[in-house]
Amino acid sequence: xxxxxxxxxxxxxxxxxxxxxxxxxxxxxxxxxxxxxxxxxxxxxxxxxxxxxxxxxxxxxxxxxxxxxxxxxxxxxxxxxxxxxxxxxxxxxxxxxxxxxxxxxxxxxxxxxxxxxxxxxxxxxxxxxxxxxxxxxxxxxxxxxxxxxxxxxxxxxxxxxxxxxxxxxxxxxxxxxxxxxxxxxxxxxxxxxxxxx
Numbered sequence: 001x002x003x004x005x006x007x008x009x010x011x012x013x014x015x016x017x018x019x020x021x022x023x024x025x026x027x028x029x030x031x032x033x034x035x036x037x038x039x040x041x042x043x044x045x046x047x048x049x050x051x052x053x054x055x056x057x058x059x060x061x062x063x064x065x066x067x068x069x070x071x072x073x074x075x076x077x078x079x080x081x082x083x084x085x086x087x088x089x090x091x092x093x094x095x096x097x098x099x100x101x102x103x104x105x106x107x108x109x110x111x112x113x114x115x116x117x118x119x120x121x122x123x124x125x126x127x128x129x130x131x132x133x134x135x136x137x138x139x140x141x142x143x144x145x146x147x148x149x150x151x152x153x154x155x156x157x158x159x160x161x162x163x164x165x166x167x168x169x170x171x172x173x174x175x176x177x178x179x180x181x182x183x184x185x186x187x188x189x190x191x192x193x194x195x196x197x
Contacts, residue, residue: 002036002062003121004029014121015062022061031058077128077164083118085110085145086136091173101137109142115149123156128164133171134190140176143184150188171195 003014004024011029013022024032034044035058045052087108089101101107122129132153134146156162169191185192 002032004032013061028058031055032062035059035062077130078122078126080131080133081119081122081129081166082133082135083110083115083149084135084137085115085149086139086142088141089136089138089173090141090175091138093173098137103137107137110145112145112148115145116152119149119152123162128162129166130164131169132166133169135171138173138176139170140172140181143176143181146170146190147184150184150190154188167191169193 005012005014011024011026013024013028013032014020031044031048031050031054034048035055038044038047041052041055041059044055048055087102087105089096089098092100119129132149134149136142139146150168153162153166157165168188170185171193172195174192174194184190
């Protein structure tokens with residue numbers, strides 16, 4: 001399944017059957033849309049006024065999505081989904097490979113819409129998810145989203161839209177804690193891994 005994700009000015013081609021991501025520009029997005037509309041490469045070449053080689057190059061990337069990825073064939077469910085829900089951190093550890101939790105990009109927190117979309121896309125490909133891990137940055141900076149994701153999964157399970165109730169886990173520096181966080185961790189039996197300071 002071919003998806004084009006828009007994030008501000010950025011455009012990402014996501015081949016969900018193969019779990020592949022490609023950063024693309026507006027020109028390539030238009031070309032992809034035309035290739036999907038017209039199967040004949042020569043028609044695309046004439047209508048889009050681009051060399052046939054470019055049409056074939058993009059077409060070959062899209063063809064890779066026509067068959068399910070090997071991992072999706074071998075396993076009827078996704079063993080582990082890691083959601084990076086926070087691109088920021090409350091610490092600045094010297095050893096941090098993630099540049100203080102930002103991963104060398106703008107800091108921010110995942111919102112409910114992106115979390116729901118990510119879960120739904122993986123469930124579309126695999127049908128079931130065995131384990132969901134919350135990651136960051138520091139994921140507890142976004143603990144309300146953890147509550148949302150766990151509740152969303154619980155509702156899918158209650159409505160029999162999924163048949164495996166995933167286990168939950170989190171990797172955290174352990175420095176942020178309050179009664180609401182403790183309630184969420186306890187309610188959903190979230191396994192906690194504390195990273196070393």
